Amino acid sequence: MGPDAAFTFPAGYGQTRLVLMVKDPWWLYAYWELEAQTERTTRSRLQPEEVAGLLTVLRVHEVTGGREPTASTSIRDVPLSVLTRSWYLPVNAPDREFIVELGLLTAGGRFLSMARSNRVRTPRAAPSPATDPQWAVSDEAFEALLRQTTGGRAGTSPAGWTTSFMRHAGAGSWLAAAPPPPSGNPLWIHLDADLVLHGRTDPRTQVRVDGQPVAVRRDGTFSVRLNVPEGSHQFTIEVATPDGRLARTVTPVIARTGLGPSGAAARERR
Amino acid sequence: MSSRGFLALILHTHLPLVRHPEQDGVLEERWLFEAITETYLPLLARLQRLAEEGVPVRLTMSFTPTLVAMLSDPLLQERYVRHLEQLLELAEKEIHRTRWQPAFQRLALFYQHRLSEARAQYVERHRRNLLAAFRYLARGGWIEPLASCATHGLLPLLEPQPQAARAQILVGLQVFRQAFGHLPKGFWLPECAYTPQAAQWLARQGIQYAVADAHAVLFGTPRPKYGVFAPVRTPQGLAVFARDPAASQSVWSAADGYPGHPDYREFYRDVGFDLEYEYVRPYINADGSRVSTGLKYYRITGATDEKRPYDPEAARRRAARHAEEFVRARRAQARALSGLMAQAPIIVCPFDAELLGHWWFEGPDWLEALIRLTAAAGSGLELVSLGDYLERVPAQQPVEPTPSSWGQGGYSETWLNGTNDWLYRHLHHAAERMVQQATAYPEAEGVTRRALNQMARELLLAQASDWTFILKAQTHTAYAYRRLREHLARFAALDKALTRGQIDSELLRSCEAQGAFFPSLDYRLYAAAPRS
Numbered sequence: 012m013g014p015d016a017a018f019t020f021p022a023g024y025g026q027t028r029l030v031l032m033v034k035d036p037w038w039l040y041a042y043w044e045l046e047a048q049t050e051r052t053t054r055s056r057l058q059p060e061e062v063a064g065l066l067t068v069l070r071v072h073e074v075t076g077g078r079e080p081t082a083s084t085s086i087r088d089v090p091l092s093v094l095t096r097s098w099y100l101p102v103n104a105p106d107r108e109f110i111v112e113l114g115l116l117t118a119g120g121r122f123l124s125m126a127r128s129n130r131v132r133t134p135r136a137a138p139s140p141a142t143d144p145q146w147a148v149s150d151e152a153f154e155a156l157l158r159q160t161t162g163g164r165a166g167t168s169p170a171g172w173t174t175s176f177m178r179h180a181g182a183g184s185w186l187a188a189a190p191p192p193p194s195g196n197p198l199w200i201h202l203d204a205d206l207v208l209h210g211r212t213d214p215r216t217q218v219r220v221d222g223q224p225v226a227v228r229r230d231g232t233f234s235v236r237l238n239v240p241e242g243s244h245q246f247t248i249e250v251a252t253p254d255g256r257l258a259r260t261v262t263p264v265i266a267r268t269g270l271g272p273s274g275a276a277a278r279e280r281r
Numbered sequence: 282m283s284s285r286g287f288l289a290l291i292l293h294t295h296l297p298l299v300r301h302p303e304q305d306g307v308l309e310e311r312w313l314f315e316a317i318t319e320t321y322l323p324l325l326a327r328l329q330r331l332a333e334e335g336v337p338v339r340l341t342m343s344f345t346p347t348l349v350a351m352l353s354d355p356l357l358q359e360r361y362v363r364h365l366e367q368l369l370e371l372a373e374k375e376i377h378r379t380r381w382q383p384a385f386q387r388l389a390l391f392y393q394h395r396l397s398e399a400r401a402q403y404v405e406r407h408r409r410n411l412l413a414a415f416r417y418l419a420r421g422g423w424i425e426p427l428a429s430c431a432t433h434g435l436l437p438l439l440e441p442q443p444q445a446a447r448a449q450i451l452v453g454l455q456v457f458r459q460a461f462g463h464l465p466k467g468f469w470l471p472e473c474a475y476t477p478q479a480a481q482w483l484a485r486q487g488i489q490y491a492v493a494d495a496h497a498v499l500f501g502t503p504r505p506k507y508g509v510f511a512p513v514r515t516p517q518g519l520a521v522f523a524r525d526p527a528a529s530q531s532v533w534s535a536a537d538g539y540p541g542h543p544d545y546r547e548f549y550r551d552v553g554f555d556l557e558y559e560y561v562r563p564y565i566n567a568d569g570s571r572v573s574t575g576l577k578y579y580r581i582t583g584a585t586d587e588k589r590p591y592d593p594e595a596a597r598r599r600a601a602r603h604a605e606e607f608v609r610a611r612r613a614q615a616r617a618l619s620g621l622m623a624q625a626p627i628i629v630c631p632f633d634a635e636l637l638g639h640w641w642f643e644g645p646d647w648l649e650a651l652i653r654l655t656a657a658a659g660s661g662l663e664l665v666s667l668g669d670y671l672e673r674v675p676a677q678q679p680v681e682p683t684p685s686s687w688g689q690g691g692y693s694e695t696w697l698n699g700t701n702d703w704l705y706r707h708l709h710h711a712a713e714r715m716v717q718q719a720t721a722y723p724e725a726e727g728v729t730r731r732a733l734n735q736m737a738r739e740l741l742l743a744q745a746s747d748w749t750f751i752l753k754a755q756t757h758t759a760y761a762y763r764r765l766r767e768h769l770a771r772f773a774a775l776d777k778a779l780t781r782g783q784i785d786s787e788l789l790r791s792c793e794a795q796g797a798f799f800p801s802l803d804y805r806l807y808a809a810a811p812r813s
Contacts, residue, residue, distance in 0.1 A: 160508055
């Protein structure tokens with residue numbers, strides 16, 4: 012038995028940690044863990060009158076250009092409930108840098124930081140206004156290029172440039188997949204019919220169905236599976252001695268009606 | 282050749298490591314088997330045919346280390362041959378069963394032929410070693426091979442622990458060097474997920490280029506003069522090529538792309554699901570759950586549930602017409618661009634290799650037809666690898682691309698959302714422990730060294746973007762959980778044993794047996810002061 016049999020993902024690692032990640036130009040994701048000692052130490056710095064109305068908050072700082080987080084860089088406080096351990100932050104700000112702090116906020120507005128995150132930068136979500144004089148390109152020329160990029164679907168304004176060509180491409184093309192239920196019909200059904208023809212004879216004989224040899228087992232039994240098409244169908248079963256001198260033929264008819272073509276869905280009847 | 286435009290086709294081959302020595306018949310090993318039968322062998326056969334005919338073939342192909350490991354693994358090679366033989370047996374039974382249904386019997390014969398060809402190709406021609414076959418194509422100049430991350434880790438989401446993200450790149454390059462004998466010119470960023478940090482690591486390793494999605498470059502700073510039709514040079518010195526969305530759209534799009542045409546084979550109608558249970562029981566999954574077998578009898582037909590039988594010849598003709606359409610559209614694009622650009626445009630089309638063949642059964646036919654058409658005189662297009670292009674057009678505009686990916690939404694949301702965000706605290710913690718232990722044991726020997734190397738393997742295998750993708754896609758999720766739990770459990774157990782100073786050799790052996798991957802992995806690349 013391997014080490015994984017009893018393994019569960021731990022709730023925490025006994026550390027104080029706040030990690031900030033970028034989902035896209037508009038959203039950040041933060042997860043954290045607070046060591047019990049961190050919170051106790053921070054709380055011990057509170058004045059007695061500050062305990063009432065105390066909030067745990069995630070403080071978002073915009074620190075573009077390498078600024079350090081200060082009261083003035085704070086753009087938002089997200090109040091958290093006790094058990095929260097992660098949060099998606101809608102910063103709505105492409106091409107900006109952020110740091111978040113987890114801390115206690117008193118009713119009087121004093122912020123006591125307990126953890127600070129890494130610094131992240133959101134990606135751009137539109138073409139840059141900056142151009143390089145050596146590689147100058149006018150708005151018109153750039154727009155013409157974008158039209159070639161999108162097969163004519165580009166917006167005509169920079170706002171329309173943003174997402175018109177961002178389409179989902181590949182991931183997981185190697186995955187196998189079970190067939191999805193067809194259409195929205197709750198009564199969908201696929202019907203088909205196989206005939207299992209089986210029998211027994213002298214094990215030394217040769218059995219043929221429609222001229223095709225069939226394997227006869229040592230005990231003389233044999234079986235053939237045949238997909239039966241719609242309609243009436245005559246076929247031949249032939250049994251012959253190994254030298255071929257004696258033979259006997261059976262010509263049964265099998266009819267399948269009303270199922271529709273093999274593999275097709277049954278038509279709905281009311 | 283005077284050409285109006287360059288066309289670069291990039292096939293990204295990748296599978297997560299699915300190898301289960303401890304158990305027979307694990308469903309997920311079929312991912313590899315299906316990719317070999319439906320994608321790798323058909324691609325190899327076509328590329329070799331073109332090469333033998335002297336048609337100028339030039340593709341760019343990436344190979345992830347997990348796939349390289351599986352293609353060279355004797356256990357999986359053996360299991361693949363067994364899998365083929367099982368399918369051949371099924372195809373033979375099907376030839377009998379469909380005797381009264383000529384439209385289906387033709388298909389059963391078609392599959393029997395394909396499968397026996399596949400077996401001959403795999404066993405006799407390639408002696409089970411497809412990696413050697415790709416290496417041969419690379420040496421002959423028909424493909425330009427690219428390296429990729431060790432286990433397809435999504436770099437932007439690993440970067441909070443930089444050494445762990447960097448190790449994905451370094452291990453990827455080491456595996457490539459062992460497989461192909463030299464460093465690659467370019468690097469495939471998993472999911473086209475570009476970051477400035479990755480550009481810096483790659484440039485420092487001497488890598489010339491990477492591929493990103495269109496908006497990485499279009500939204501780059503300053504504005505790129507030639508849009509996606511010329512690579513840009515990042516401040517770190519890496520050339521970045523951008524995917525052309527118009528070209529990609531016609532192949533990728535489920536709605537209006539080629540693969541959805543009614544003549545093409547319907548992916549979801551497979552005898553593994555359609556036939557009577559006891560009859561197909563020996564050919565589906567060992568646990569009795571139905572799975573695809575690859576024997577599929579219907580064509581897409583249209584937006585109907587009444588599917589018509591598949592006609593391979595009609596489908597092949599359709600693929601040839603789609604290749605003509607594709608070439609015509611690219612030529613028109615190149616012509617329109619010639620008025621806008623002072624240099625010949627490059628149209629960059631990356632695809633998952635497994636899209637061709639596995640999802641789009643006729644994809645390899647389309648590719649072969651496309652290569653023949655571009656090779657024809659007067660096509661106006663020249664097929665190049667990305668490395669060739671850089672030699673032909675050495676100057677690039679300095680641009681800082683924006684971080685992005687080719688996943689849904691264009692950034693990281695596929696791999697960071699409510700279905701999978703819980704994982705990152707565990708991945709980042711494990712990465713941090715790896716760095717701490719590697720730093721604590723700078724020159725470990727014996728079992729300590731083996732334990733550290735195995736920890737690195739388990740960490741890399743847990744970081745595969747495939748698991749977070751699967752959690753998001755909500756298919757095979759139990760398997761993704763299982764793999765994440767296994768790798769992180771083994772990592773934690775080894776970490777604990779190392780810290781206690783008592784490494785249980787039984788534990789170590791079982792981890793090494795199950796998490797076998799990249800035998801020459803050296804944990805020291807995680808040490809805090811990176812060796813250069």
